[in-house]
Amino acid sequence: MIEVISKSVIAEAINQLASDIHFMPHVDSYQIFLRINGQLHFYKNFPLSVGKQVIAHYKFLANMDVGEKRRPQSGACQFFVNENQRVELRLSTITDVNLIESLVIRVIFSTIHQAQQINAYFPKQVDLIRTLIRKKAGLILLSGPVNSGKTTTIYQLLRERVKEEKLQVITMEDPVEIKESSFLQTQVNEKIGISYDLLIKSSLRHHPDILFIGEIRDEETARMTLRGALTGHLMIATIHAKDSLGVIARLNELKISQEQLKQSLIGVVSQRLIPRFCPLCQSKVQLSCPHIPKAFQRAALFEILYGKALKNYLGQLNLLPCFSPINSQLRKAWAYGYICQKDYEHFEIL
Known part of the structure; x- marks a missing residue:
């Protein structure tokens, strides 16, 4: 029973x-x-x-x-x-x-994450992230709340690249959430001493093209991630922070200097998954909404700090107008009728 x-x-x-x-x-x-x-x-x-x-x-x-x-x-x-x-x-x-x-x-349940496209309110943002991930070496960082789709986004973009090029991708996560046969996937196990920094150190000896680190939690993991980026690997990692600028502040707390970031950081992405507004129901999409399939009931918004805006910020200069913060993305999605006012106010960063 x-x-x-x-x-x-x-x-x-x-x-x-x-x-x-x-x-x-x-x-x-x-x-x-x-x-x-x-x-x-x-x-x-x-x-x-x-x-x-x-x-x-x-x-x-x-x-x-x-x-x-x-x-x-x-x-x-x-x-x-x-x-x-x-x-x-x-x-x-x-x-x-x-x-x-x-x-x-x-x-x-990993089978759900095999989508052939990334659901985003503004697809050009995905194209920009795709461009960053096609770099040969450097560091790309992602932030966002739990279950905001960070890993799903990265996996799908890496799948696309691996289909076009013969690359070795090594992932290290705690736990592995998405099974992908074309990647070499490893898992953290603190009980037997397998930590993120140990996996990174060991993976670098495999001479991979791309490493994906599930989360930067401490100084040692941050240091090893940076080392990989400076030695000619493309390092992609997630880190907890409320937005892109918060990511850099968090790395500074982990004793990564601005100069080190200047030498390695390609871009910082902050992601949110926000429920769609259904124009037929005239409300936010709920489970009973017959008009939008379950897999498309939320879509992503991205805040992307890269290029001249990133360089200026690391040089402690003013951000350029081309940087569009997450609040601006929310306002735009609300103005276009993609999301409801309640979600705009709920996800707005104060």
């Missing part, structure tokens, strides 16, 4: 293309929410006893301590919905003040 319920929740998440499943505890029940297109949608209620058993089942599958309910835990597992559907799950538990566990499951 509990196994059937557990499978049904995962199956519904896959059917709705949900990125996360939230088990939120209350006094006598669990409320289950699915995060779809960045927003939480109520799925169903479970009695408290059933919810606890379902969480225990997931914890068992992820090799977590089923008996430990006080300390936060994390784990991972593969979940077979049927013979043809297998997803990667990343689990995280936290106990509330009433000593009831909450659970969030991140659902990673």
